[in-house]
Amino acid sequence: DAGITQSPRHKVTETGTPVTLRCHQTENHRYMYWYRQDPGHGLRLIHYSYGVKDTDKGEVSDGYSVSRSKTEDFLLTLESATSSQTSVYFCAIGGGSGELFFGEGSRLTVL
Amino acid sequence: EDQVTQSPEALRLQEGESSSLNCSYTVSGLRGLFWYRQDPGKGPEFLFTLYSAGEEKEKERLKATLTKKESFLHITAPKPEDSATYLCAVHWHTGKLIFGQGTTLQVKP
Numbered sequence: 001d002a003g004i005t006q007s008p009r010h011k012v013t014e015t016g017t018p019v020t021l022r023c024h025q026t027e028n029h030r031y032m033y034w035y036r037q038d039p040g041h042g043l044r045l046i047h048y049s050y051g052v053k054d055t056d057k058g059e060v061s062d063g064y065s066v067s068r069s070k071t072e073d074f075l076l077t078l079e080s081a082t083s084s085q086t087s088v089y090f091c092a093i094g095g096g097s098g099e100l101f102f103g104e105g106s107r108l109t110v111l
Numbered sequence: 112e113d114q115v116t117q118s119p120e121a122l123r124l125q126e127g128e129s130s131s132l133n134c135s136y137t138v139s140g141l142r143g144l145f146w147y148r149q150d151p152g153k154g155p156e157f158l159f160t161l162y163s164a165g166e167e168k169e170k171e172r173l174k175a176t177l178t179k180k181e182s183f184l185h186i187t188a189p190k191p192e193d194s195a196t197y198l199c200a201v202h203w204h205t206g207k208l209i210f211g212q213g214t215t216l217q218v219k220p
Contacts, residue, residue, distance in 0.1 A: 042210045042213060043155070097160075102156070
């Protein structure tokens with residue numbers, strides 16, 4: 001168990017509403033990542049963080065923002081949710097290589 | 112364009128029937144190739160890291176191998192509990208990590 005938790009695990013919301021997903025780790029890893037997983041697309045990186053207040057964009061960052069004010073917490077925010085953001089979101093932690101530890105996922109449905 | 116392709120998309124085996132999953136990549140400058148297992152409703156779980164051609168790693172019934180352009184995940188005498196989606200990911204020299212779309216394995220008793 002890599003000591004990583006995501007919340008909420010399930011959420012249904014309406015188009016245009018803001019949504020925040022939280023990732024919390026107890027492993028003190030420097031790197032934290034947000035991925036989305038969709039059928040036919042696999043896992044795609046949204047944003048990642050390489051330290052407190054240090055974040056960068058991934059390949060599908062449009063419509064998403066992130067914040068990391070503490071080592072253990074990494075927040076993903078959808079400012080105005082759209083139906084195309086219906087997905088399963090995974091948080092991952094790691095040391096900067098491809099060896100990642102993933103959370104259990106957050107299933108988001110945007111109606 | 113950097114690309115990671117896994118084949119087949121789905122694989123059905125009888126218990127004890129050995130087979131291999133493939134992960135091919137198109138760009139040089141590999142930093143590492145990673146295999147993950149994902150069970151339904153769960154996050155991916157790290158299995159192996161391979162860094163150079165010729166390298167092999169083993170864990171129970173699984174063996175991962177690496178050449179210059181592809182990796183294989185060999186499954187020997189699989190059991191139903193090996194049923195899962197297997198993902199590979201490639202870490203480029205640029206720092207990018209790209210996942211393949213996965214192979215869904217079903218092992219029937």
